[in-house]
Amino acid sequence: MDQKLFDLVYQSVVNRESTYDGVYYTAVRTTKIVCRPTCRAKIPHASNVTFFHSLEGALQAGxxxxxxxKPEANGALRPDAVLAVQVDAIIETQYKDKLTLSLLAASLAISPYHLQRVYKQVTGYSPAEKTERVRLTHAQKLLVESRASIAEIGAAVGYRSASHFTSWFCRRTGISPTAYQYEQIGGETIDSE
Ligand SMILES: [Zn+2]
Incomplete structure (x- = not known):
């Protein structure tokens, strides 16, 4: 966003005008809260504000x-979907760590039961399954793009030992990490020689 546009939108926040309501969302870096431009709360300092075009973008950024x-009300995103996007944002940044349902629920200040139920309703699978999918995607990417060892790649996606990582990877994909690596880049190397 260029400075001119920023000033324009920020001015509407200062004046609490509805010009950009539903067009931009005011994200405040110091509080990590996202508002409508018309919010009646204390007006944030311009240097702490980032404007997002979509509420989803702001939620994904944490x-x-x-x-x-309530920027989620009457918008494209229902409260349930908002919660799911928030969960995804946490998983996407913390998949390297031990990530349990109760840790997720605690960081969103809701009950594990509620989190599990709503998330599954919106996405079709559990937060645990989503975490595994994110880990797998990152592991596959690292296997193809990095020169790290199997143990290092395992550690990068939350597995302390190479053997745990390998057996998990086999269970998810049907092949071992090394076989996957060979399938993805082994063939290519032979072709180019
Ligand atoms: Zn607000």
Missing amino acids: YRPCKRC
């Missing part, structure tokens, strides 16, 4: 919807 102006 911002929480403001409880006062």
Whole structure:
């Protein structure tokens, strides 16, 4: 966003005008909260503000919807979908760590039961399954793109030992990490020689 546009949108925030309501969302870096431009809460300092075109973008960047102006209400995203996007954002940044349902629920200040139920309703699978999918995607990417060892790649996606990582990878994909690596880049090397 260029400075001119930023100033224009920021001015509407200062004046609490509805010109950009539903067009831009005011994300405040110091509080990690995202608001409508018309929010009645304290006006944030311009240097702490990032404007997002979509609420989803702001949530993916880790911002929480403001409880006062409820940017998710009457929008394209229903509250359930908002929660699912928030869960995805946490998984996407913390898949390397031990990520349990209760840890996820605690960081969103809701009950594990509620989280599990809503997330599954929106996405069709559990947060645990989603975490595994994210880990697998990252592991596959590293196997193809990095020169790291199997143990290092396992550690990078949350597995402490190479053998745990290998057996998990086999279970998910039907082949071992080394076989996957060979399938993806082994053939290519032979072709180019
Ligand atoms: Zn607000």
